[in-house]
Each structure stands twice: as structure tokens, then as C-alpha cells.
Amino acid sequence: MSAVNNPFTLIGAVVLGAVREMGEITLFLLSALRQMLRVSGGAAGQFARQCSFVGVESLPIILLTAFFTGGVLALQSFNGLSGGPLVNTQLGRLVALSMLRELGPVLAGLMLASRVGAAMAAELGTMRVTEQIDALVTLAANPVRYLVIPRVLATLLMLPLLVILANVMGIFGGYVVATKVLSVPAMQYMDSTYGAISGEDMTMALVKAAVFGLLVGLMATYHGFKADGGAAGVGQATTRAVVYGAVSILVADYFITAIFV
Amino acid sequence: MATVIDIKNVKKSFGKKEVLRGASLKIERGTTQVILGGSGSGKSVLLKCILGLIEVDGGSISVNGKPANGLKETEHAELMTMFGMLFQNAALFDSMSVWENVAFVLLQRKMDRDEAKRIAIKKLAMVGLRADVAELSPAELSGGMRKRVGLARAICHEPEIIFYDEPTTGLDPITADVINDLIIKLQKELKCTSVVITHDMHSAFKVADRMAFLYQGQFIAEGDVKSFKNSDNPYVKQFVEGNANGPIQVTV
Numbered sequence: 001m002s003a004v005n006n007p008f009t010l011i012g013a014v015v016l017g018a019v020r021e022m023g024e025i026t027l028f029l030l031s032a033l034r035q036m037l038r039v040s041g042g043a044a045g046q047f048a049r050q051c052s053f054v055g056v057e058s059l060p061i062i063l064l065t066a067f068f069t070g071g072v073l074a075l076q077s078f079n080g081l082s083g084g085p086l087v088n089t090q091l092g093r094l095v096a097l098s099m100l101r102e103l104g105p106v107l108a109g110l111m112l113a114s115r116v117g118a119a120m121a122a123e124l125g126t127m128r129v130t131e132q133i134d135a136l137v138t139l140a141a142n143p144v145r146y147l148v149i150p151r152v153l154a155t156l157l158m159l160p161l162l163v164i165l166a167n168v169m170g171i172f173g174g175y176v177v178a179t180k181v182l183s184v185p186a187m188q189y190m191d192s193t194y195g196a197i198s199g200e201d202m203t204m205a206l207v208k209a210a211v212f213g214l215l216v217g218l219m220a221t222y223h224g225f226k227a228d229g230g231a232a233g234v235g236q237a238t239t240r241a242v243v244y245g246a247v248s249i250l251v252a253d254y255f256i257t258a259i260f261v
Numbered sequence: 262m263a264t265v266i267d268i269k270n271v272k273k274s275f276g277k278k279e280v281l282r283g284a285s286l287k288i289e290r291g292t293t294q295v296i297l298g299g300s301g302s303g304k305s306v307l308l309k310c311i312l313g314l315i316e317v318d319g320g321s322i323s324v325n326g327k328p329a330n331g332l333k334e335t336e337h338a339e340l341m342t343m344f345g346m347l348f349q350n351a352a353l354f355d356s357m358s359v360w361e362n363v364a365f366v367l368l369q370r371k372m373d374r375d376e377a378k379r380i381a382i383k384k385l386a387m388v389g390l391r392a393d394v395a396e397l398s399p400a401e402l403s404g405g406m407r408k409r410v411g412l413a414r415a416i417c418h419e420p421e422i423i424f425y426d427e428p429t430t431g432l433d434p435i436t437a438d439v440i441n442d443l444i445i446k447l448q449k450e451l452k453c454t455s456v457v458i459t460h461d462m463h464s465a466f467k468v469a470d471r472m473a474f475l476y477q478g479q480f481i482a483e484g485d486v487k488s489f490k491n492s493d494n495p496y497v498k499q500f501v502e503g504n505a506n507g508p509i510q511v512t513v
Contacts, residue, residue, distance in 0.1 A: 126355075134314050135352040139366050139414070140341040142334065 028222045032152060035145040043150050050154035054116050055161060061115060062108050066166035069103050070095055070173025078182050091184055092192030095174030100201045104167040105159075106253055109212030112159055113245030117220040120151055121241030124224025125234035133225070148225070152217035159213030160206045167205060204260045211256060212249045219245040265290040265325060265422060265454050266311060272319035272478075273306055280306045282478035283320065288471075293448055293455040295465045297489075297500060298475035299509065304458045305349075307475065308424055311456075312344060313337050324422075342366075345415030345423040345453075349430060351407040353399035359385070359410050360395035366418040384413040387450070388443055405436035409443070416447060423447070425457040429464045441467045462501055466490070474500065476509070 077094040081087050124147060127133050136143045171193060178184040220241040227237035266288040273281040280303045288294045298304045309315040311322055313329060322329045329340060353362050361368065363381035368374070382392045388409040399407060408428065415423055425444060429437035441464050448455050448468075459465050465472065472489045474482040474497050482489070482497045492498055499507030 130350060131348045131352040132354055134309070134312075135346070135348055135354070137314055138312055138341055138344060138346040139369070139418075140338040141365070141369055142338070 024226075025218065025222050028225070029218055032144055032148050032218075032221075035142060036149055036153075038142075038145060043146055046146065046150035047153060050150045051158055053119075054112070054151075054154045055158035058112060058115055058158075058162060059165065062111050062162050062166050063169045065107055065111055066099070066104065066169040067173035069107055070099060070170035070175075071177040073098050073103070073170070074174040074177040074182065078178070078184075087182075088184055088188040089192050091178050091182075092171075092174070092189040093196035095178070096171050096193045096196045097201065099167050099170035099174070100197065100205045101257070102253075104170055105163050105205050105208035105212060106249065108159060108163045108166045108209065109216065109249040110246055112155065112162070112213070113216045113219070113249060114242050116155065117216045117241045117245040118238050120217070120220035121224040121227075121238045122234055124221060125227030125237040128225060128227045129230055129233060143225075148221045151221050152214065155213040155217030155220075156210060157213070159216070160209040163205055163209035200260065204256070207260075208253060208256050211252050215248045215252060216245045219248060263290045264288065266329075266456070267323045267326075268307070268311070268320075269322070270320035271307065271310060271317050271322060273303075273310060273315065273317055280478055281310070281317075284475065284478060284480055285320075286473050286480050286483065288454060288456060290454055291452060292470040293444070293457060293468050295457045295459060295469035295472045296475055297460060297462075297465060297472060298458075299460060299500065299511065302475045303478045304475055305426060308426055308456070308458055312346065312424070313340065342418060343421045345418070345420035347408065347411045347415050347423070347425045347428055349427040351399075351411030353402075353407060353410055353414070355399055357399075358395065359397050359399065359402070362399065362410060363395075363413045363417050365414060381413070381417065384417050385410070387416065387447070388413045389439070405432055405439065408432065408440055412440075412443060412447070416451065419451065420453065422454045422456065423451075425455065425459075427459055427461075428457060429459065429461045437461065437464060438467075440464075444468045462503065 073095045074091060077091055078087060081090060124133075127147070133143045133147070136146060175186070175189055175193075178189050179186045223237040223241040223244065227233045229236075264287045266286075268284060268286045268288075271281050271284045272279070284303070284307055286294075286296075296304055296307070306315060310317050311324075311329060313332060317330055324340065324343065327340075332340060353359075354365070357365070360378050360381040363384050364372070364377035367377040367380060378395065382395055385392065385394060390406065390409050390413070394402075394406065394410070399410070402410060428440050428444065432440065444455060444457065445468055447453070455468070457465070457468055466486055466489075469486050471483070471485055473480050474489075474494075476496055482492065482494050484492075489497060489501060492501065495508050499509050505511070
């Protein structure tokens with residue numbers, strides 16, 4: 001049996017490849033953390049631009065997603081409760097907890113991975129294949145400090161802010177559907193919502209958002225930096241940034257939830 | 262004449278592919294050294310090794326007697342201030358205007374923006390570009406203009422050594438010759454050392470003081486322009502004459 005057809009060889013190669021990649025991503029993160037301590041004022045302009053791109057410009061799509069997610073949650077939960085007596089007291093609670101604990105951070109993280117992660121990986125990948133990153137080094141600038149830190153910091157800081165607004169919008173979406181479409185009394189819906197939200201839920205939402213933000217920025221910059229082979233290489237790097245970003249968000253979501261629950 | 266860059270027995274492989282297999286060359290201060298070689302001969306890899314963009318596997322490279330490889334970050338950044346580099350496709354930063362590209366190092370050193378712009382415009386004039394180009398974005402420039410802006414950026418911090426990676430590739434013959442003239446002009450004005458990597462023989466003979474031929478990861482010939490024009494080395498002769506028949510076999 002040839003090495004290529006041997007299933008053990010294939011499994012071994014896949015596992016080794018995955019471990020190597022995880023190791024490289026960890027080393028990339030460590031190098032970024034080291035450089036973070038040395039960031040000077042020069043990267044401040046880059047950071048401000050990235051915050052605007054990651055935060056302000058992502059706001060419409062994330063708020064739209066959150067509004068409809070809240071609305072769908074209200075609809076589905078209403079059906080789940082069979083429109084019975086628990087609806088008035090539990091619907092707001094279900095929507096609020098689902099948004100805060102899960103859907104707010106995860107959906108905002110996934111939207112950011114696809115919108116921002118793809119753009120960052122494509123930009124840095126293009127800079128790599130057109131030698132702009134090499135040019136930075138020859139001009140005595142550290143590319144990790146100049147390109148990676150502002151981007152990772154922007155996603156790390158902006159996603160929690162986006163998630164707060166997404167949660168508010170999701171709860172509002174649920175409120176609109178519940179009160180205008182499903183005829184749930186507004187006061188009872190709001191009482192149910194306020195009663196459900198605890199400090200721990202909000203902490204969990206913010207911890208998830210910060211971790212997801214770090215993962216989106218890290219995957220985007222790492223894969224952008226590793227791009228090679230011209231336009232096709234940039235395309236592959238962009239795809240990897242989005243896929244790795246999305247998958248790592250879902251994996252991290254499980255572990256953070258397991259810690260809090 | 263003092264040696265400014267000393268390349269000793271440098272080896273570099275990528276996976277199983279040996280790109281540099283013991284390359285050795287001394288580059289003298291104040292000269293224009295042309296490095297010739299076919300596609301895939303290892304010219305650009307050697308340049309990146311000298312600049313510390315790629316770590317060598319074996320051998321050593323020293324600049325002004327100091328090692329240029331395995332440096333700490335601050336030492337490497339200091340070494341880079343000695344170099345200016347014109348990349349093959351200029352490698353201008355798309356997100357910045359022309360003058361911000363040229364003045365990049367100055368802006369990094371926190372120079373006042375007006376002052377940095379004034380110096381950038383002066384450097385643009387040195388490479389034959391008018392001040393009204395300063396506000397354009399790199400995407401609005403022609404290939405020749407991009408090279409000139411790349412050159413202005415390379416000389417902005419007044420380096421001792423300027424590298425040119427295929428400076429005339431992709432340009433029409435007239436624009437290519439304008440770039441050749443610029444290389445000679447800057448060499449005279451800045452009194453620097455120039456290292457030109459090319460396979461354009463017209464350009465090589467025009468700008469070179471010394472020439473070296475890199476073949477299969479090793480320097481197999483080194484000398485002045487005359488010795489290359491009259492070389493008996495069958496490899497050099499074939500390359501200089503651009504002949505498909507000879508000891509160098511190219512598969513397309």
C-alpha cells in the first residue's frame with residue numbers, strides 16, 4: 001500500500017499539519033503580544049483607522065442581523081411555548097438570555113470574521129505578495145507592530161462594544177415582534193426581560209466578545225501574513241482567515257460557556 | 262578599496278530545493294555592483310538574505326565588518342537605516358499618498374509632516390518627478406513613475422547602500438534607460454554603494470563598475486565590465502549573448 005493511500009499516513013499527516021498550524025498561530029500571537037509592549041505613537045493612526053473600519057463600519061450589518069435574530073427568537077419561542085400561559089412571563093426572558101449568552105456574541109463574531117477578517121487577510125495578503133511587508137522591514141519598521149497590533153487591538157476592543165449594541169438591538173427586535181405581531185403585553189415582556197438579565201450574563205457576553213474579537217483579528221492577520229503565490233494565494237489566505245475565524249469562534253464559545261455554566 | 266558587503270559561502274534551501282549553494286562575493290564601497298543571473302538562480306533570495314528578510318542556513322554575511330544575520334530586532338532596524346531598496350514592482354504602500362510613501366521613514370521618526378513633505382518633494386525632484394505627483398495615490402502612477410517613487414523612498418533617509426531588484430523589468434526600453442541614467446546619477450550624487458540585480462544586459466553594462474554571475478546558487482564569475490564583455494567562460498558568454506544554445510539549459 002503506498003504512503004498516499006495508507007489511511008494511517010493520511011491521518012498522521014492531517015494531525016501533524018493541524019498541530020504545526022496551531023503552534024505557528026500561537027507563536028504568531030506571542031510575537032504580537034511581545035510587540036504590543038513596544039508599540040509607539042506611530043501605530044496610533046493605524047489603530048484609529050482600524051477601529052473605525054471594525055467598529056463603526058460594521059455597525060449597520062451587525063445591528064440588522066441582531067434585530068432580525070431577536071425577532072426570529074421571539075417567533076420561535078412563542079411557537080415553542082405553544083402560545084400558552086408562560087408566553088407573557090417567559091418570552092422576554094428567553095429572547096434576552098439567548099441573545100446575551102449565545103447569539104449576540106456568536107453572530108456578531110461570525111459577521112466580523114466574514115466582513116472584517118476577510119478584508120484584513122486580503123489586504124495583508126496583497127501587501128505580502130507585492131513585497132510591501134518586506135518594504136516595511138527595509139524601512140526599519142516592524143511589520144507586526146505596524147500592521148498586526150492595530151488590527152488585533154481593534155477587533156479585540158471593538159467586538160465587545162458591537163456585542164453590547166447587538167444585544168440591545170436583538171432584545172428590541174424580540175420586543176417588536178412579541179408586542180406588535182404576537183400581541184404579548186409590552187409591560188410583561190419588559191418585566192420578563194429585566195428580570196432575566198444578570199451581571200453574570202453580561203460578563204459572559206463581554207468575555208466571549210473579547211475572545212472572539214481576538215480570534216478574528218489573529219486569524220485574519222496570521223493568514224494574511226502567510227499568504228504567498230500571487231492572487232490565488234491571497235484568495236486562499238482570505239478563505240482560511242474566514243473559515244479558521246468562524247470555526248475558532250464556535251470552539252471557543254463551547255469552552256467559555258462550559259466555564260461559566 | 263574597502264569591502265562594504267562580504268558574502269561568504271552563503272547557503273539557503275527551501276525544503277529540498279537548494280537555492281544558494283555556497284555563494285561568495287565581496288562588494289566594494291562606492292561601486293555599482295551588478296549581480297547577473299537567470300530566473301531562479303537565487304539573485305533575489307541572496308538580496309533578501311543580505312537584508313535579513315530571510316535567515317541563511319550556512320555561511321555569513323557582514324556589512325561594514327559587522328554580521329548582518331541573526332541580529333536582534335533593534336540591531337536589525339539600525340542596520341536597515343544603512344540600506345535603501347528599490348523593489349521589482351516598487352512595493353509602494355497602496356494606502357498612502359506618494360509623498361507619504363517617500364517620507365515613510367521620516368514620519369516614523371516623528372518628523373513634522375510639513376517638513377517631511379518638503380523633503381519628500383525634494384527627493385521626488387531628484388528622481389525627476391514634479392511636486393504635483395506628491396498628492397497622488399500609487400494606483401494613479403505609471404510603471405516608470407512607480408519605480409521612480411520607489412527610488413525616491415529608497416534614498417529618502419540617505420542610505421549608504423542602495424539595492425535595486427530588477428530595476429528595468431517591465432518597463433519600455435526608453436523608460437528603462439531613464440532608470441539606468443537615474444541609477445548612475447544617484448550613484449554620483451549620493452556617493453553610495455549600489456547593488457543591482459538584473460538580467461537585462463543593456464542595463465547591466467551601462468550601470469556596472471563590477472559584475473558577478475550567479476549560476477545555480479554560486480558565483481561562477483566576477484570582474485569588471487570589460488572582462489564580462491570579453492569573457493571566455495562559456496556560461497557567462499552564453500548569458501551575455503542571450504543564446505539559447507550553450508551549457509546553460511533552460512526548460513520552458
